[in-house]
Amino acid sequence: MRRISRSCRPIGHLRVNATRNTPSYVCATCRSQAPSFSTSSIRTDARDRTLGELRKKIWGTDVPPGLENPYGDKSNIEKLVVSKQKAKGKATEAPMKPNKTAATTPSSDYEPATTWDGLEEVGGENRNTTNQFRGFLAPDIVTDTDELTAALHRAMVEVFALKQAGLPLLDVSQTAPGFDSTLDVQIVSSTGGVQLKFGENSSLEQVIQSLAKVVDETAEKEDPTESEENVAADRSEVDPLQTDKIATPVDETIEKGNPTEAEEDIAADRSEEGPLKHAQPVMTYEELFASWDPSWLQISVDDPEIKFAVLKRTLQLTGVRVPDSAMKSARTAQSILSHLVTPPKPRKLIEALEQKEDLLSLPNVSMSGRRVTPIDREKAAGRWKLIEKELESRGLPVTGH
Amino acid sequence: MVVQAIRKATTGQNGVGAFILQCKRLDFHYCDWAGSSKGMNTFLRNSLSKFAAANPAVEITVSPRPSRHPIIKGTYINGREKAICVRNLTKEQILQKAELLRDANGEKLKKVTKPVKSINESVRGVWSPYHDGGIHV
Numbered sequence: 196m197r198r199i200s201r202s203c204r205p206i207g208h209l210r211v212n213a214t215r216n217t218p219s220y221v222c223a224t225c226r227s228q229a230p231s232f233s234t235s236s237i238r239t240d241a242r243d244r245t246l247g248e249l250r251k252k253i254w255g256t257d258v259p260p261g262l263e264n265p266y267g268d269k270s271n272i273e274k275l276v277v278s279k280q281k282a283k284g285k286a287t288e289a290p291m292k293p294n295k296t297a298a299t300t301p302s303s304d305y306e307p308a309t310t311w312d313g314l315e316e317v318g319g320e321n322r323n324t325t326n327q328f329r330g331f332l333a334p335d336i337v338t339d340t341d342e343l344t345a346a347l348h349r350a351m352v353e354v355f356a357l358k359q360a361g362l363p364l365l366d367v368s369q370t371a372p373g374f375d376s377t378l379d380v381q382i383v384s385s386t387g388g389v390q391l392k393f394g395e396n397s398s399l400e401q402v403i404q405s406l407a408k409v410v411d412e413t414a415e416k417e418d419p420t421e422s423e424e425n426v427a428a429d430r431s432e433v434d435p436l437q438t439d440k441i442a443t444p445v446d447e448t449i450e451k452g453n454p455t456e457a458e459e460d461i462a463a464d465r466s467e468e469g470p471l472k473h474a475q476p477v478m479t480y481e482e483l484f485a486s487w488d489p490s491w492l493q494i495s496v497d498d499p500e501i502k503f504a505v506l507k508r509t510l511q512l513t514g515v516r517v518p519d520s521a522m523k524s525a526r527t528a529q530s531i532l533s534h535l536v537t538p539p540k541p542r543k544l545i546e547a548l549e550q551k552e553d554l555l556s557l558p559n560v561s562m563s564g565r566r567v568t569p570i571d572r573e574k575a576a577g578r579w580k581l582i583e584k585e586l587e588s589r590g591l592p593v594t595g596h
Numbered sequence: 597m598v599v600q601a602i603r604k605a606t607t608g609q610n611g612v613g614a615f616i617l618q619c620k621r622l623d624f625h626y627c628d629w630a631g632s633s634k635g636m637n638t639f640l641r642n643s644l645s646k647f648a649a650a651n652p653a654v655e656i657t658v659s660p661r662p663s664r665h666p667i668i669k670g671t672y673i674n675g676r677e678k679a680i681c682v683r684n685l686t687k688e689q690i691l692q693k694a695e696l697l698r699d700a701n702g703e704k705l706k707k708v709t710k711p712v713k714s715i716n717e718s719v720r721g722v723w724s725p726y727h728d729g730g731i732h733v
Contacts, residue, residue, distance in 0.1 A: 543628050544626060544628055544641070548640060548644075548658065551645060553649075554648070557645065557652075558652070559648055559651075559654065559656055560644070560645075560656045560658070561656070561658070562657070562658045562659070563657070565659070565660065566660055566661060567623075567657070
């Protein structure tokens with residue numbers, strides 16, 4: 196303790212100089228430590244004199260090298276820069292250094308700088324328009340079990356479609372999730388491997404095309420091939436729903452309610468094209484899952500490349516992260532799904548206990564979700580009806596809990 | 597004719613011939629909210645099923661007692677009850693308390709002053725080798 200206080204003393208002079216330009220606000224901790232420096236009333240000239248003496252003593256000469264005040268003045272390099280800027284003249288300086296007010300409210304005499312010398316920040320008026328960040332994950336994390344199941348099925352179909360087409364599997368998450376063209380696709384595991392069975396409304400081309408690195412749908416329509424035209428025709432009826440692909444099967448119940456005349460006409464028109472085309476939108480998740488072969492959950496994802504692609508796509512579609520440990524142990528689509536779909540944590544103990552099979556199967560254990568009251572005990576003994584009747588006959592209030 | 601009671605040759609003692617557990621019911625009360633029930637809730641989640649399976653002769657009830665400390669209440673065949681507050685205890689400590697209540701006979705606690713408890717106490721007391729006349733050879 197003693198040594199520290201001694202060494203503080205000569206530093207104290209320097210410290211005051213160094214902290215001369217600090218803001219007026221000092222936090223409580225600093226204030227409590229401050230007195231060792233602040234109690235000595237150092238005037239500026241006295242301080243400079245002390246500093247000069249100290250420097251002379253350190254260097255051992257009357258003319259010490261370096262700055263007069265090494266703790267307060269600008270360094271030699273900074274001085275050099277300032278002098279150079281002054282030499283350049285004010286005429287060139289003005290357009291190069293846009294002041295802040297000009298940046299916030301662009302005026303008519305604004306001239307963009309031609310070089311970056313002296314600029315505090317680089318970028319013009321339209322700087323922010325080009326930098327629009329779009330995240331990889333879904334903006335909202337999906338929690339609904341049905342949506343998660345549908346997303347996993349979609350990811351599986353898309354990954355195996357890419358594999359079937361011989362394309363790199365990681366292309367699956369290249370594009371932002373758009374229209375789901377996999378609702379009508381069956382994915383089954385057979386002895387020869389995983390097979391995709393496409394329905395009337397879907398094809399391998401369509402799935403691959405939905406994963407192609409084209410974000411703008413209109414760009415596709417500009418020069419369509421024959422197959423693309425067909426695809427576009429198929430898509431056209433569900434175009435308005437494209438932004439909200441997974442929610443489509445749910446919202447249909449609303450649409451089912453009372454169709455307007457125009458809707459009925461449209462339905463009648465579509466009937467020629469095929470019954471599935473308008474049957475698809477009015478499908479609930481239950482129907483959708485029933486239409487899939489249940490064996491898709493047993494499909495192996497042992498291949499690390501497939502597993503990674505499926506998990507990446509699922510992450511992109513749902514925003515649900517699967518922990519690394521679970522990634523390693525997951526071998527089938529079912530096991531991935533079990534990690535995606537986590538049952539909500541029981542809020543009450545009784546809810547947790549009621550899920551325990553071993554406890555429920557015991558004949559000597561009984562559980563109650565609420566407090567067991569005296570009336571409950573009387574009821575259990577079969578006395579409560581008698582008590583109630585007796586109380587009423589005597590004109591007494593039936594109270595208690 | 598005077599009715600005579602049948603003379604009893606022996607006095608019944610629990611455990612001689614048959615053992616009947618004196619504890620007939622254990623009530624576990626907990627609170628969902630309070631921190632003092634943390635250990636109790638853990639016990640109910642993790643250890644109760646094993647304890648209940650090991651003691652099929654004891655009826656076990658679980659019910660909340662909101663805004664109160666957790667307790668275990670034992671009901672005995674002599675009509676008495678014993679309750680132990682298990683606030684802030686761990687699940688291992690709560691298991692010990694549950695076993696204590698299960699093994700208790702429901703009687704009031706008595707101070708044990710004599711070394712031997714018997715229905716036919718000896719007048720002479722416990723034999724001691726140092727308080728005899730000794731054996732003369």
